[in-house]
Amino acid sequence: MTYDLQRIEGIIEAHRHRPGATLPILHDIQHEVGYIPADAIPLIASALNLSRAEIYGTITFYADFRLEPAGRHVVQVCRGEACQAKGGGRLEAHARQRLGVDFHGTTADRRVTLEPVFCLGNCGCSPSVRVADEIYGRVDEELFDEIIDQLNSGKGKH
Ligand code: FES
Incomplete structure (x- = not known):
């Protein structure tokens, strides 16, 4: 599935100054793209001053998020x-x-x-x-x- 990296950057920008921004960012990206693309993880980590491992840990902790596009x-x-x-x-x-x-x-x-x-x-x-x-x-x-x-x-x- 193709996705627009600029759109992802826009989502991150829209939430990055909120407390607890990780979940709203992940929800919006998943809603927009259908999954959390690997390219988004370093962008989120850097914007929120967190490690990639922390972002990855949040994604894998919640059953709602997926790291690959779903089937039909x-x-x-x-x-x-x-x-x-x-x-x-x-x-x-x-x-x-x-x-x-x-x-x-x-x-x-x-x-x-x-x-x-x-x-x-x-x-x-x-x-x-x-x-x-x-x-x-x-x-x-x-x-x-x-x-x-x-x-x-x-x-x-x-
Ligand atoms: S536990 Fe399966 S529907 Fe409620």
């Missing part, structure tokens, strides 16, 4: 407690195996990125999965495969 579809599997109690662990293992990637990974064809999430507000129908704005409840291995098949066939809503 982001599939979030809930790892919250209610989902865990209803077979979420089995679903996670199946999702990783079916897609051939770990959490935060993107399939080789760049169609699907698998992300963990820690409650989708759908605990009564756990385990839950979200794709874009759609939340699926009581997802077992079979339903998960149907969701992925739909995405791969281009027939899904996303």
